[in-house]
Every structure is written in C-alpha cells, then in structure tokens.
Amino acid sequence: MNATMRRNGYRADALIETLHTIQESFGFLDDVSLRFVADALRVAPSQVYGVATFYHFFNLKPQGKHVCSVCTGTACYIKGAGKILDAIKEQHGIEPGQTTPDGELSLLTVRCVGACGLAPAVVFDGQVIGNQDVEQTQARIEGWISHANS
Amino acid sequence: MAVRSRIKTLKIDGRDVSAHEDETILQIAEENGIFIPTLCRIEGLSLIGACRLCLIEVKGWNRLVPACHTHAEEGMEVFTDTERLRNYRRMIIELLFSEGNHVCAVCVSNGNCELQYLAQRLGMDHVRFPNMQPVRKVDMTHERFVLDRNRCVLCARCIRVCDEIEGAHTWDMRGRGIDARVITDLDIPWGDSETCTSCGKCVNVCPVGAIVEKGRAVGEMTKRKDFLVYLSKMREAKK
Numbered sequence: 001m002n003a004t005m006r007r008n009g010y011r012a013d014a015l016i017e018t019l020h021t022i023q024e025s026f027g028f029l030d031d032v033s034l035r036f037v038a039d040a041l042r043v044a045p046s047q048v049y050g051v052a053t054f055y056h057f058f059n060l061k062p063q064g065k066h067v068c069s070v071c072t073g074t075a076c077y078i079k080g081a082g083k084i085l086d087a088i089k090e091q092h093g094i095e096p097g098q099t100t101p102d103g104e105l106s107l108l109t110v111r112c113v114g115a116c117g118l119a120p121a122v123v124f125d126g127q128v129i130g131n132q133d134v135e136q137t138q139a140r141i142e143g144w145i146s147h148a149n150s
Numbered sequence: 151m152a153v154r155s156r157i158k159t160l161k162i163d164g165r166d167v168s169a170h171e172d173e174t175i176l177q178i179a180e181e182n183g184i185f186i187p188t189l190c191r192i193e194g195l196s197l198i199g200a201c202r203l204c205l206i207e208v209k210g211w212n213r214l215v216p217a218c219h220t221h222a223e224e225g226m227e228v229f230t231d232t233e234r235l236r237n238y239r240r241m242i243i244e245l246l247f248s249e250g251n252h253v254c255a256v257c258v259s260n261g262n263c264e265l266q267y268l269a270q271r272l273g274m275d276h277v278r279f280p281n282m283q284p285v286r287k288v289d290m291t292h293e294r295f296v297l298d299r300n301r302c303v304l305c306a307r308c309i310r311v312c313d314e315i316e317g318a319h320t321w322d323m324r325g326r327g328i329d330a331r332v333i334t335d336l337d338i339p340w341g342d343s344e345t346c347t348s349c350g351k352c353v354n355v356c357p358v359g360a361i362v363e364k365g366r367a368v369g370e371m372t373k374r375k376d377f378l379v380y381l382s383k384m385r386e387a388k389k
Contacts, residue, residue, distance in 0.1 A: 044313070044318070044319030044320070046319060046320060046321055046333055046336070047319060047322050048336075049335070049336045050323050050324055050333070053326075054325070
C-alpha cells in the first residue's frame with residue numbers, strides 16, 4: 001500500500017491505484033484502510049468512499065471463498081442473465097453483493113465484462129465463462145460447494 | 151472597462167443579443183431576462199451540468215446542449231422554450247418526483263422549494279411514472295440539522311459547497327445510478343462526522359427539504375443563498 005502511494009508521489013490521483021493494491025492484499029476495502037489512504041493522499045474520506053462505491057470492482061465487505069459475478073450488461077441481460085441471477089438468488093438465499101452465511105459463495109453483478117459475444121457471461125472466481133444458462137451456472141456453483149463439503 | 155474578450159452576436163428565441171465569448175448561454179439568457187430552468191446550478195459554485203433542465207436547442211445542431219456549459223458563438227440561433235424542450239423538462243421533473251418521496255404537504259420546505267417551484271413553473275400537473283416509494287434512511291444524528299435522503303434530488307450542491315467554499319469535503323456521493331446517495335465521511339452518521347464543521351452551508355444551498363434545520367414544522371424552513379455569492383467574491387479577492 002505504502003509502496004503504491006510512494007511510487008505515485010502521494011498524489012491524490014493515485015487513489016484508485018492504491019485501492020486496487022488494498023483489495024489485492026486484503027480481498028476487500030475496510031474502513032481502517034480507507035481512512036488510512038484518505039489521510040495519506042490528503043483526500044477527504046467521503047471522496048474515497050465515493051470512489052470505492054462507484055466502481056463495482058471494489059468490495060467493502062469480505063468476500064466468500066468463491067465469487068460468482070453475473071454480467072447484467074445489455075447483451076447478457078437480453079440473453080437471460082436475469083434468469084441466471086434469479087436462480088442463484090433463490091437457490092442460495094442471497095442478493096447481489098451478499099455472501100452466504102457459511103462464507104462459501106459471494107454473488108455479485110457486473111456491468112459488461114467485455115464478452116458480449118459470449119452472452120450471457122458469468123465470471124467464476126475471476127474466470128469469464130460464456131454462453132451460460134441456469135443449469136450450467138448452478139452445476140458449477142454446486143461443484144464448488146460440494147467440493148468444499150467433501 | 152477594458153475589453154476582456156471578443157463580442158459575439160447571436161439570437162436567443164428570435165431576439166438579437168450580444169455577449170462576450172466566454173459567457174454561457176445561460177448567463178446571456180439571464181442578462182436578457184430570458185428564463186431557463188436550472189436545478190443543480192447555483193451561483194458561486196462550480197457547474198456540473200447534472201440536472202439537464204437547462205437543455206436548449208441550437209439551430210443546425212442535432213443534439214440538445216446544456217445552456218450552463220455552452221458558450222456563445224457568432225451567428226448562433228438558440229431556442230430555449232420549444233415544445234420538445236418543455237416536454238423533456240417536464241419529464242425530468244416527473245422522474246425526480248417518481249424516484250424519491252416528494253410529498254409537499256408534509257415537507258418543511260413547502261413553499262420554499264426549488265423542485266416545487268420548477269414543477270409549478272413548468273406545468274407539471276401529474277406524474278406519468280409510477281412512484282418508486284423508496285425507503286431511504288433519514289439521518290437525525292446531527293445536533294442541529296437533519297438529512298432526509300427521501301427528498302434528495304442528487305444535485306450535489308451540498309457536496310460542492312462543502313468542498314469548494316467550506317473546504318471540508320464532508321459530503322460526497324456513494325454508489326451510482328438509482329443507488330446513488332449523499333454521504334458524510336465513510337457513510338457514517340452525520341453527527342459522528344469528524345470533518346463536518348457544522349457551518350450550515352449545505353443546509354442553505356439544498357434546493358429541497360433534504361438538508362434542513364431541526365425543529366421546523368411544515369413550510370417553516372426558509373433558506374438564504376445570498377451568502378454564497380458574497381463568500382466566493384471575498385475568496386476570489388484574497389487570491
């Protein structure tokens with residue numbers, strides 16, 4: 001974190017890069033690090049929070065062991081991303097942005113991952129997989145969870 | 151007075167007007183007594199062009215442009231009050247009404263509200279869109295002020311005045327789109343904010359009843375905005 005900020009000369013415009021480093025190191029952005037960055041870069045805490053919540057990439061809560069991000073961009077939405085999302089919500093009882101109580105699965109939505117040709121696309125633990133349907137998505141998530149339980 | 155820039159002549163609603171090239175259409179219109187509605191703009195703060203109410207038509211341009219960000223050009227023909235613009239403006243106000251909970255009858259700013267004024271002035275007699283009836287948090291933690299996000303129109307005046315005039319930058323906006331909300335510090339209760347100086351500037355610039363003084367009854371909240379022009383003038387003079 002300090003290295004990133006130093007490399008950018010503690011300029012305020014290094015904010016996003018610094019937030020990236022924090023998320024890489026800790027998996028999410030907690031209040032302590034947000035305050036620390038705000039102080040070090042001399043940016044108002046509210047502005048840091050505004051940036052952190054503007055980009056879907058940043059998480060303010062710890063993520064589950066596995067992260068499933070459903071693309072709800074226009075192309076994916078038309079090709080049935082809504083159904084995939086609803087199925088996961090119903091099956092696991094979580095809303096986008098939430099994590100199952102056992103900490104196994106986090107569900108996120110993203111706006112366009114740049115894979116519109118493969119719509120609907122779902123990102124499983126950072127890997128973009130295209131042409132998904134409800135069954136395929138659920139099978140993959142089941143795979144994660146049963147693997148964890150065995 | 152020395153000439154600060156070149157003079158341009160243009161037409162606004164068929165009237166011949168002249169203006170400095172660094173003036174915006176909005177300024178020129180106001181100097182000539184032509185009404186263009188605005189909501190996010192307030193004199194003394196930077197322009198963000200967010201409310202889209204000041205959109206105007208220019209002959210030969212196929213896009214509508216915001217008057218607050220469009221500069222005078224020689225021979226330009228501007229229209230500020232066409233049927234198309236009236237429709238869009240009314241729709242913007244209707245969308246604001248449907249997105250939040252704007253119930254004038256129980257609002258402390260009833261009668262002193264810029265949104266209410268615009269709705270009346272632009273002839274909004276009903277809202278075509280279903281009311282979303284959002285449930286948004288009301289923050290009563292500050293000793294003297296109240297933040298009611300249900301009445302917020304996201305004009306960002308509070309954010310700008312706190313940053314540009316007070317210099318505290320206590321306010322900012324979190325999230326985006328329909329989830330956007332004004333926040334204090336790291337989205338903590340206003341009363342717990344360490345950066346807030348309780349100066350009350352945000353209360354006075356808020357165009358609606360979203361940021362108000364505590365203990366006011368319906369229609370009792372009046373705001374003064376003249377301080378802003380005075381403060382920015384004085385700050386400018388010191389530079």
